Amino acid sequence: MPRLPAIVTSAIVLAALGLAVSGCAAPVDGTPVDPAPTGTAEPPRDLDAFEQQVRALLTVPPMPSFSIPTSLLSTDANQRIADELELDPGLYQGIAVLDARCTEAGDAGAADAGASAVSGAQNYDDGTVDITVAGDGTGVYDAPGVHIAVLADGSGVYDDGETRLSVSSDGSGTYESGDRRYTVRADGSGTYTDDESRIWVDASGAGGYDDGSVRVSLSADGEAFGDGTDDEIAVVAETLADGMPLFPPVPRIEVLEPTGTVCGTVIRLDSNVLFGFDSATVQQEGQEHLQRVAALLVALGSPRAQVNGHSDQVGEAEYNRELSERRATVVRDLLVQAGVASDSLAARGLGETEPLRAETLPDGSDDPAARQLNRRVEIVLLD
Structure with missing residues (x-):
């Protein structure tokens, strides 16, 4: 069995962040209200940090490398x-x-490091790891606990028993790991859910966001309403307007010559x-x-x-x-x-x-x- 010098590829993982929200009280019938005791009022939310947290749920993070055998x-x-x-x-x-x-x-x-790619079909099988690579970088990688397939159009699958990823050539796909599920269609619509947060966007541009504290609905014409401060609602509306990000193409499987x-x-x-x-x-x-x-x-x-x-x-x-x-x-x-x-x-x-x-x-x-x-x-x- 020929020995391959090196083979590298990767798979997607998504991270989710929990959010918190502050509230406020208003006077009734114009009657003056005594100020709240010192230390009881929650500080205003850092809107920049809130926006980063919301956008983090709509960002396909880096793919962690799985093992170079x-x-x-x-x-x-x-x-x-x-x-x-x-x-x-x-x-x-x-x-x-x-x-x-x-x-x-x-x-x-x-x-x-600094190794050059080798062209041509290759196969490696030591009874534990089985890899077949075509000259164009497509192929199948099987090792204990992991299966990866890469197709010529950039589509492919990754499954390690805990994380499952399927990507189509148009950038649509699904990702599942633990309580997190990420679905995106080619038109930018889709959903993200975990135990604490949910985001959805449909093809018309309507959508919503819910983290248990802030709940926002967005209509197709861009009108936003919900539970939260005006600034928080505006942040969510602006973020959802970008739609769901598409999955990048599945990386090629490279054969390298050290x-x-x-x-x-x-x-x-x-x-x-x-x-x-x-x-x-x-x-x-x-x-x-x-x-x-x-x-x-x-x-x-x-x-x-x-x-x-x-x-x-x-x-x-x-x-x-x-x-x-x-x-x-x-x-x-x-x-x-x-x-x-x-x-x-x-x-x-x-x-x-x-x-x-x-x-x-x-x-x-x-x-x-x-x-x-x-x-x-x-x-x-x-x-």
């Missing part, structure tokens, strides 16, 4: 490291393990799991991942390693470099606190200088899947 990107020695970290084959759940490759100049990077010579191991950590937006504070799930990595590094005798922070290309380059450096430093410090020898780890921020994928699709539109893949922290073991 470690058996395709790692030598047997590095596959043993993946086994020690108990990674699910085929799924990128915050951590991936792959070969480090070195150039003649001595520069080290992940096996898929360059350079195997010279170590890369443990890749998804920055979207480690950190919140624009933050260098590690979240709970990220801390759990780092504890697993630290235990492995201690067991390996604290090998010499470089902790590299990477960003996407949104924003100023210097700010992205600084943020990626702060994140790399935080990861290094937490690994040291967990027992890894401090003199074995160095941290640096590379910002947007070493993207794994171009962040625009062939038609020039934004590729959120690539942006998410580019946001990462990599621990490069050189020993």
Whole structure:
């Protein structure tokens, strides 16, 4: 069975935010009303934040990368490291393990960094992961717990048992995960629901919004009414007027040819799991991942390693470099606190200088899947 150098694709996840609303009291029959006791009145809502929260429900977020199969990107020695970290084959759940490759100049990077795409049909089957890829990037990917199919017109399906996604060539589709369901039609109509919020828009432009506190209805001629302040109703009406966003095309399955010579191991950590937006504070799930990595590094005798922070290309380059450096430093410090020898780890921020994928699709539109893949922290073991 031929060995494929590397295969990458992604799937959509939607995030929902809960909302709150403030109220006010009015005098009756003109009778003066004593002011409410200090501290009992709720502060007015931050309308900018409210608008961002409403729009978040109508935004298709980045697709988190599912696993670069470690058996395709790692030598047997590095596959043993993946086994020690108990990674699910085929799924990128915050951590991936792959070969480090070195150039003649001595520069080290992940096996898929700077790799070029390979044309032609390919098949890989090791009894666990089964992948068939046509020369145009379409194909089928099956691994334990995940099924992905990509068609030539940009349509496809993703199903990991918890999240189910179906996308048509016209951008319509459905998404389900837990209590969240997202349905969109090609004309921009559709619905979004979860346990706390509901949004709907029909083809005429009418629609509605309900988060349990603010309830707004929008008529086809643009008239808005409901429960909430005038400003809140106006925010919802303006947001709903944009309609439901279409799903982007399903990314192609790329077959990549790594360059350079195997010279170590890369443990890749998804920055979207480690950190919140624009933050260098590690979240709970990220801390759990780092504890697993630290235990492995201690067991390996604290090998010499470089902790590299990477960003996407949104924003100023210097700010992205600084943020990626702060994140790399935080990861290094937490690994040291967990027992890894401090003199074995160095941290640096590379910002947007070493993207794994171009962040625009062939038609020039934004590729959120690539942006998410580019946001990462990599621990490069050189020993």
